Amino acid sequence: MIKLFHSIRKTLLNEGKTTNYIKYAIGEIVLVVIGILIALTVNNWNERKKTDSQFKTSIENLYNSIMFDVENFQILQNEVRDKIELIPQLLSTPKDSINASTIQIAFFVSANEKPYYSETPFFLNNLKANPNNVKQTEIVKEITNYMNSLQINSLGEKENAFQMMIDEGIPFSKPNIGFTTKFDIIDSLYYTNFHFERFNYLLNQPKFKAEMLTLEVNRTYQYYELNTKISSGKSILALIKNYYPDVKILYKDVGIIGTSINGFDDVGAKSTPMIETDFENSIWELELHLKKGVVKFRCRDSWTINWGGDTFPEGKGYQDGPDIKIPEEGQYHITLNLTKKTYKFVKLDD
Template sequence: MISFFRKIRKSLSDEGKTGKYLKYALGEVLLIVVGILIALQLQNWNEQHQQEQRFRASLEHVYNTLASEIEGFDNGLEYLQSQANALDSILLLKDSLDPRELIPALFFVTVPPEFGVYESRRAAEDLSYDPNKKVHRELARQISVYASRLVNPARNSRAFDMLQEAGIPLPQESQNLAYGLTIDPNQFEERDFQKLKRLLESDAFIPALKNLKIQFYFDYGRLYSWKTDAESLMKGIRNYYPEVRILYKNVSLIGPALEGWDIDGGRDFPLIETDLDRYIWETKLYLKEGEVKFRCRESWAQNWGGTGFPTGRAQKDGADILIPKAGTYRVTLNLSEGTYRFELAEGE
């Protein structure tokens, strides 16, 4: 191509057509400049397109992280409400409750909670955005502000310390009392009940219990604020990127009502996603009496349980779902509403 242009210039020069030669030379320069500008514009457009794709991938990761954290906040709010209700009952009925019930209940309301680790902090640090774009900067700022708020307070429970100082043994299933597990009364002795009686008659224990209510309200308000902040942030991400999706992959059922847990050699039974927009997964299978849980990608990193049957709220990291009667069930998991249903097939 370059040699072709040279031949044209030489022909015009040899023919003494200086004016035409200069015009042609100028046109050739302009053509080259335009070509360079177009190439630069294409390169710039390609870089911007790649940056936008990286930004959207980062946003999708943040979006899924927020959805997971909201589930955790919901569980925390429910747990705190259960603790507050139990504490009210203890303060009202402490003199009439069976000590075998009162000891587990006291540990349930006084054990300091185990706060979560929030992945959105890492997601905010890894967010890939274009600082030259205002909308990128604003979303990145909102994500960073949200993540910076997720600081778990140091929480001590004087009432819990007093129970331990009194020598009252921690119930073996105390960490699961929210799921309604039965505590074996035989693990307590008469001397434990006497220790509890003296503690209840002390001047410091009841005030320590009452102080817990203030802590419950504080923690409830903190979690609720984080939840609404996360929901608002998810809405902002959807407004910018309407195609963003929560990535639930390979949802399955596992548990002794099937072939056992994976640690015992059991395997997962897959569900089929029947509604992509509402995240509804379904299957039909035979279940024995026993427990099951839902999970993704045959991993416990993302799993759901619950305490209700045949319907209930799908709780992230929740309790095992008890199947009380063997039979063939139509199973539905609705992850947009956070619910599940086990419906016996006709004839069962």
């Protein structure tokens, strides 16, 4: 092609057609410029496509991270709500009603909650938006604002009421905190009459009462603060879903729970973990001995994401669906397909 252009220019010059040569040269320059512009356009299109692909990958991670944030904030909010409700009951406990559970409740309401560390800041650092894409920049801005509000105000490293009980010689026994709060002492002799007397003494101290009432106020503030975070997180999830309807939920720690295994949360049971055998299609499997009873599937040992169904041995799983009835005891191979939202129980010992 270059030789052809060179030959044409040489011919025009040799024939003395200067005007035609100039026109041709200008035309050749225009063609080159057009070629460069086309190449730049294609390159920009490829870069934009690459950026959009990276953005979707990052936004998917953020979607799942924020969903996990919301789940944890809801669990924490339930715990804080329990503490708010228990404080007035605690302060009005008659002397002859003080027992081990009373002391555990006092420690529970006055102790700090377990710290929560979100993965959202990490994924946000990897989020690169196309500056010319208004929707992407809006999402980044909203997630950044959300991230800045993630920190939960702590009530202090040591609660005064908590420390006052320790100073009175009352030992700390952490309650079993699950879906419901349980205050069961395994060793009935863990607390003695001495501890009950010391706790009754504290209940009659104005300073201890004042500390508990202050805790009630602070917990109430904490409850509404968490409510704001939950609402903000849900708004971000809706914004992402609107931009990227096919965003994939990356399920983690899927398990099965129910009376066919060890019971539900009310008896302190935990989910039995399942194994993800197909990551791409989010298929989880497990071989397990089941008793006659009911089961449900859930994520992260929480009810925020759970599936139930009304048919057996296979069927469609629904969020917050009914308990799946297991009609017969036996060894089962259990398959849960979270892409299709289906489940299947195959009895192995027939």
